[in-house]
Amino acid sequence: MKKVKVAFFDFTCCEGCQLQVANMGETLLDVLDLIDVVEFREVMSEKSSTYDVAIVEGSITTHHAIERIKKIRKTAKVLIAFGSCAAIGGINGMKNNFDLTDIREYVYQKDAKHFDTIPTRAVHQVVPVDYFVPGCPVYIPEFVKVLKSALMGIAYNVPDNAVCVECKLNENECMYDKGIACMGPVTRAGCNSWCINNGNICYGCRGIVSNPAEKGQKDIMEKYNISLEWIENKINMYNKPRELGELKTNE
Amino acid sequence: MEKYVVLKKKDFNDFIAKLALMQTVVAPVKKGKKSFAFQEVTTGKEIALQYIPTILPPKKYFMPQQETIMKFNKAKFEWTPVLEYNEITIFGVHTCDLAGIQCLNMVFTNKPKDINYIVRKDKITIIGFECNAYCDEFASCAAMDNHIPNGGYDLFFTELNDSFIIHVNTLMGEKIIEEISLFSKANDDNLKELEELRTKKREIFKNELNTKHSDLKAVFENSFNSKVWKDIGAKCVACGNCTNVCPTCYCFDIKDEMNLDFNTGSRIRVWDSCQNEDFAKVAGGESFREERANRQKHRYMRKFNYPVDKFSRYFCTGCGRCTRTCMAQIKLKETVNALAEEKK
Ligand code: SF4
Ligand code: SF4
Ligand code: SF4
Ligand code: SF4
Ligand code: SF4
Secondary structure, eight states, rough: OOEEEEEEEEOBBBSSSHHHHHTTHHHHHHHHHEEEEETTTTTTTOOOOOEEEEEEESBBBBHHHHHHHHHHHHOSSEEEEEEHHHOOOOOGGGGGSSHHOOOOOOHHHGGGGGGGOOOBBBBTTOOOOOOOBBTTTTTHHHHHHHHHHHTOOOOOOOSSSHHHHHHHHOOOOGGGGTTTOSSEEEBBOSSSSHHHHHTOOOTTTBBBOSSSOHHHHHHHHHHTTHHHHHHHHHHHHHGGGGGGSOOOOOO | OOEEEEEEEGGGHHHHHHHEEEESSEEEEOOSOEEEEEEESSSEEEEEEEOOOOSSTTEEEEHOOOEEEEEEEETTTEEEOOOOOOOOEEEOOOOHHEEEEEHHHOOOOOOOOSSHHHHHHTTTTEEEEEESOOSSSOOOTTTTEEEOSSSSEEEEEEEESSSEEEESSSHHHHHHHSTTTTOOOOHHHHHHHHHHHHHHHHOOOOOOOSHHHHGHHHHTTTTTTTTHHHHHHHHHOOHHHHTTTOTOOOOEEEEEEETSSSSSSEEEEEEEEETTTTTTTTTSBBTTOOOOHHHHHHHHHHTTHHHHHSSOOOSSOOHHHHHHHHOOOOOOHHHOOOHHHHHH
């Protein structure tokens, strides 16, 4: 099989998702048998201008980024939105809670006018995306699944059921039974309830299910005495850009 | 004649230790304040004898959450069936969960027979354990007639004052009693104590619902257009917890996983749930049960209506798990009572 040329690009993000790839260990070697990485800032310096698959990390937050992502889309046969910043806007979306001018001045102070900024967007809110790998950071087994799907040319759908489903299958004690609020009931599964398995709550990093029950959520909040503000903050922590258009997952 | 033996309480730890030498033993273990799970144990001390039904029922041993059922090789056009099983003893199964296993047995041994399930089931030894009082307020085992043992085990333990009395129900049970020589024959006093305990239980355990066991089906048959479903639908967040924890929910999905060599791979069976957004979706994205109210109605009908036609028994065991785990505080007892009330 001819090796597929793959390029990694980063936009506004912490590059933590690329780091997950660099830390993949043995699976990485198997993956490298199949692909040729032609651009990857985390671990190499050479640049290439031809590639088949573009793996894009980070959200789109400047005019310059819009031009760059359009160019990448033109060159790539397949574009993968990699990590929550790219797939749903992610943490960077918190910026959209504020007035753009105010927040720019707050962050860059007197140099603000030199820094271009636009409301944070997920990649698919700017160019079409073929595959989504949400997660902050990405969950490597899911990334491998997506990569396999991309190489086979078949669709990958991000699960549209709650993290609770995986959490139950892993037989964790529910956080709510410990008196701790958790975002599992509204967050898309696919991470194998990674955080809860390790003793943390679900922060909602993979995005909200397509059909959350607003009334039901309120009942939960009442039952466990959680404030609306807490839920809003937690949802907005990763999902603010969804106001600019829903997360699409190829369904 | 029925065979009963007795085990002194002081010998219990020894019994589990010896049993664990014969076979892998799984039993209820405390996981949190109110959470228990069946897990492997090697000593009696690890076991929580007084427990509220475990997060997942013992069904996880009969139909694992993830099960490889085939391996394939594309280049060779080869499909190889895979049978995954372990010889285990499940200790401490409550009567509600024994009923759950009986339901699953009916489903998977009926046509079409599920060979993987049948093989696995035959490798599992079941030791029941009686509830002398209610586990908690969510149980409705008396309403479902599952609070008193009704078969489905190899051995069945009931706790008496300073011993356990054990009903020996199968050859496998007999073998355990013989090999682990800690048991003595039950005498008349022991049998009398058991009798008294059961009488006392009839005082404690009373139908938790407002409807007679035999009338439940009619309540559900006449409830298709009930308003109750709308109310539940508005609350439900479709987290899927109620079905995953239910001892008689058996829906699954089949997935093919290709290995990174793009030639070999496996076919995997995973649990699925009618509460999940994608469950009733067909090609093209249409869903048969878009509304949560309809999904919940379907779940209840699969417990109290449809299986009575097909298997002549209710598929709710009364274990109360769905109520305990529900994110939206939807309570089975309240639902059934509300439906019955409406009909009156
Ligand atoms: S811990 Fe969180 S994800 Fe797990 S079942 Fe509870 S709410 Fe759901
Ligand atoms: S459990 Fe929640 S926060 Fe953790 S990886 Fe999964 S979706 Fe993200
Ligand atoms: S429907 Fe609820 S109470 Fe009935 S068997 Fe299932 S989990 Fe238990
Ligand atoms: S539901 Fe009944 S049989 Fe089951 S654990 Fe509770 S008391 Fe025991
Ligand atoms: S557990 Fe409750 S909220 Fe979750 S799917 Fe079942 S009924 Fe709905």
